[in-house]
Amino acid sequence: MYAQLVETGVKKVKSQDEMSQDESDFQAKIDAEIKIEAKNWMPEAYRKTLIRQISQHAHSEIVGMLPEGNWLTRAPTLKRKLQLLAKIQDEAGHGLYLYSAMETLGADRDVEVEKLHTGKAKYSSIFNYPTLNWTDMGAIGWLVDGAAIVNQVVLQRTSYGPYSRAMVRICKEESFHQRQGYEILLTIMQHGTDAQKAMVQDSINRLWWPSLMMFGPTDDDSPNSKQSLAWKIKRKSNDELRQMFIDQTIPQLEFLGCTAPDPDLKWNEETGHYDFGEIDWSEFYAVLKGNGPCNQERLAKRKSAIDKGAWVREAAVAYAKKQESMKGA
């Protein structure tokens, strides 16, 4: 999930009696699964929540380029270099696409990016973890993109039209990334050396728990979920999505011949789901507060790119203005 703990600014979900006529008509549309479009009336809190969620999602795509970019110059073969670069390029494209969806709500890309750089806007906690060996590129594709897909497949039905359509397109590419990531791991587990196989297990050990944290806090600790679910911005709760992810991932993990770093992980015949151990939420909140292993580096890199590029953007604007005035003359 690329958006976590998105504020709705709403303390309590309104009942039918408490709604104005506009609000009630709006809720009726949502309940009838009619998509809300940019020009339709919408409650201010709905609009703001969506701007927060979509911008957070876009920021995650952009910051998410960095941990993979870390291995781009060291990709081991021509094919892997091409694949990784194409994947990172897709992420930049997703970012651009999501910022455009966000702008349909009257928000401004530069303003929202500035909020990211000043620490006011969040991005997914997962990208604050370092990539320490090559197979992290496989594990990210498999686990991180995998977790994102579980969430985004559901988001294809989100109530806001432009966001929902963006998700349809993004999901297709993410599924491709996930298969590619898994293929990196499987190739090594089937034909690699012992040292390479150890690399794969090391990646899984480090990325397993942070991937589960991507779905956000448990439902009991997710104060904004109720309103987001009522507005159908969210379609399933954090815990439901996390369980879906675990249930679909464990057979793939076993097929690889690897293990998860969770001694409590076991199949539960009664529930028909996997039971899993307690997530270390103190780590999750620490990362969210800016104390993850790479928070400072990620933000510094984004900020420096934009700062260093200021003269380039100014020159491009100046040139465009000159051209414009020449046309006018």
Added chain:
Amino acid sequence: MIKNTKPVDTLFIYLLRLADSNLILSQRLCELCGDAPSLEEELAISNVALDLIGQAKNWYEYASELDPLKRTADHLAFRRDAHEFYNVLLVEQKNGNFAETITRQFFFDAWHLSILESLQDSKDERIKSIASKAVKEVSYHLRRSSQWMIRLGDGTELSHEKMQSAINQLWRFTGELITSDHLEDALERDGLIPDPRKIFGLWKHSIETVLSQAKLVNPDYDAWMYKGGKQGEHTELLGFILAEMQYLQRAYPDAKVW
């Protein structure tokens, strides 16, 4: 230095020159991931890098078939040392600021498009087909880098200054693009590659057209030029590029798959 090369070896080395220049430039562009001045540019830079790696792969695969040592494309890219790399010196120069990145790209693109267009007339069918496919991609590269040269050359005072300084800095590496050595002369005689004078003419035309539109000063063609890349003698920078790029293949020499 390459001495007494046989005809196949000569073509093999020439293919490596093309492949290595593509690969090393794309490696430099990969270093820029997350560092572009805008998101749109992030996409454009990765587009160019992707094309260049793809083209490098095609040239390496052909070279691999001619290789007396029967090395694979990946082996050629990731297991040769600096003195066995034949890329031009220009592409191994640092990214520097965006003016330097774009100027390096423009000088290269102008040469690259000229050479690829001419290679479409090669007597070698394989060269023809790789070049024809690459021409489409590289026309876009040149269009993009030319537009940036003009925009930044004729943008603000600061951007103009940075561009002129980048041109003056990098000009010394352009001579190698447009002068031939005995190896290229031999291939030209066999009709495999174009006449270098023709390439120089095309390259010069692109440079002069764009620099004049960009209101930038065209340096002197007789200026002192640094050479040696095509013969395997590089600047100090290539060793570090390879140390990073080849790290995994060198650290895990027993690995058969990745």
